[in-house]
Amino acid sequence: MKKRILTGDRPTGKLHLGHYVGSLANRVKLQEEYQSYIIIADVQALTTNFENPENLSRDTFQIAEDYLAAGLDPEISTIFIQSMIPEIHELTMYYSMFTSVNVLRHNPTVKTEAQQHGFSDMTYGFLGYPVSQAADISIFKANLVPVGDDQIPHIELARKIVRRFNDLYKPVLIEPEALIGEVPRLMGLDGKAKMSKSLNNAIYLSDSASEVESKVKDAVTDPARIRKTDLGHPEICTVYGYHQVFNRSEMEEIEHACRNGEIGCVQCKKKLAGCLNKLLEPMRERRIKYENQPELVKDILEEGSRKARLTAQETMREVRDAMRINYFAATE
Numbered sequence: 358m359k360k361r362i363l364t365g366d367r368p369t370g371k372l373h374l375g376h377y378v379g380s381l382a383n384r385v386k387l388q389e390e391y392q393s394y395i396i397i398a399d400v401q402a403l404t405t406n407f408e409n410p411e412n413l414s415r416d417t418f419q420i421a422e423d424y425l426a427a428g429l430d431p432e433i434s435t436i437f438i439q440s441m442i443p444e445i446h447e448l449t450m451y452y453s454m455f456t457s458v459n460v461l462r463h464n465p466t467v468k469t470e471a472q473q474h475g476f477s478d479m480t481y482g483f484l485g486y487p488v489s490q491a492a493d494i495s496i497f498k499a500n501l502v503p504v505g506d507d508q509i510p511h512i513e514l515a516r517k518i519v520r521r522f523n524d525l526y527k528p529v530l531i532e533p534e535a536l537i538g539e540v541p542r543l544m545g546l547d548g549k550a551k552m553s554k555s556l557n558n559a560i561y562l563s564d565s566a567s568e569v570e571s572k573v574k575d576a577v578t579d580p581a582r583i584r585k586t587d588l589g590h591p592e593i594c595t596v597y598g599y600h601q602v603f604n605r606s607e608m609e610e611i612e613h614a615c616r617n618g619e620i621g622c623v624q625c626k627k628k629l630a631g632c633l634n635k636l637l638e639p640m641r642e643r644r645i646k647y648e649n650q651p652e653l654v655k656d657i658l659e660e661g662s663r664k665a666r667l668t669a670q671e672t673m674r675e676v677r678d679a680m681r682i683n684y685f686a687a688t689e
Contacts, residue, residue: 358392359390359391359392360391360392360500360501361391361392361393361394361497361498361499361500361501362387362391362392362393362394362499362500362501362502362503362536363394363396363493363494363497363499363502363533364380364384364393364394364395364396364502364503364504365394365395365396365397365398365493366380366397366398366420367398367399367401367402368397368398368399368402368413368416368417368419368420369402369405369406369416369554370416370419370554371419371420371423371554371561371562371563372420372423372427372561372562373552373554373559373560373561373562374543374552374559374560374561374562374633375543375545375551375552375553375559376423376562377427377562378541378543378602379505379543380503380505381423381424381427382427383503383538384429384434384503385427385428385429387503388429388430388433388434389433391501393433393434393435394434394435394437394497394499394665394668395424395429395434395435395436395437395661396437396438396439396493397417397420397421397436397437397438397439397658398439398493399413399417399438399439399440400439400440400446400489401439401486401489401490402416403482404480404482404483404486405470405474405483407480407482417438417658418651418654418655418658419563421436421654421657421658422563422644422647422648422654423562423563424436425643425644425647425654425657426562426563426640426641426643426644426647427562427640428639428640428643431657431660431661435661435664435665436657436658436661437658437661437662437664437665437666438658438661438662439493441662441665441666442496442662442665442666442669444496444666444669444670444672444673445489445492445493445496445669446489446492447673448492448495448496448672448673448676449485449488449489449491449492451522451676451680452488452491452492452518452522453485453488455518455521455522455525456485456488456518458484460514461484461485461487461488462479462484464487464510464511464514465510466487466507466508466510466511467479467483467484467486467487469507470483471483487510487511487514487515488514488518490511490515491511491514491515491518491519494512494515494533495515495518495519495522495530495531495533495672496668496669496672496673497665497668497669497672498530498531498668498672499531499533500531500533500534501533501534501535501536502515502533502534502535502536503535503536503537503538504535504536504537505537506537508535509535509537512533512534512535515533516532516533516534519531519532519533520532522676522679526679526680526681527678527679529672529675529676529678529679530672530676541601541602542598543598543599543602544595544598545558545559545595546558546559546560546572546573546575546576546577546595547576547577547595548576548577548595560572560573560633562637562640563644564637565641566634566637566638566641569630569633569634569637570630570634573596573626573629573630573633574626574630576595576596576599576626577594577595577596578594578595578596578622578625578626579591579593579594579615579622582622584618584621585618585620585621585622586618587618588616588617588618589615589616589618590615590616591611591612591615591616594615596622596625596626596629597611597612597615597625599629599633600625600628600629600632603629603632603633603636604628604629604632607628611625611628674686
């Protein structure tokens, strides 16, 4: 049996290049090696968007299209919707019975996100979403969870919760481990913060070739360069940072030319736009298939959710047996 991984996103809008280099490209590679469960965490999206639930359907199908366009294969990866698996919510509640509020309040990722969203008083759901994540992971008995450094506290908490459950009742669950890869830091086009929909500084996986060219054209570069012959400082240039991630074969040549005033920003941006469009073109071709067949995306999500629920139901039978609350097991 292949080892299992659990990974996914909250559906809060279209995926962009930051998502791609941060996790999505790695998922596409890992699906060949691991049994992959890809969660669209719509319930957790409500922790910060509870006032706008009407957006969930649109965003859920958008993110599914992004997954499929990027190369996730529904024949080998189980792509599912969190809210369609009620067993996750049951396990979340059981975990919450022995997870203290103080532990959640001191989770550094929770604290950081609360500050980002301006939450002076955290809701029950927001404070407890790491418990929900622990249930997401353990109900599928995931061995590994691909994450960035900022998510390590969540995985450590998930490990502690699973360990506590196994100690209290019976060792039926698997302690997950973080699978940490080298994730390039991708700044937004404005050069001020990481790529984000809310900051309007992102290139989306669904952008057309002309949209990519237009956005790259307006991207921030070295402010000290006025003319092509001015000596550049690529280490502070947002566009050069993108070359380091998406155009590694030419980045040394571009760095040398920039420092010596041999290449202008216009030419440098054209090179970058060409690289990005080369990366995105296969995704655009795959996306057309799913945009033209919305019922196919729906079928993929329904089937993925059905398969995921079967696994979750099997785990929950073991959980209830371990807790001795499987009341009617003897008569089933």
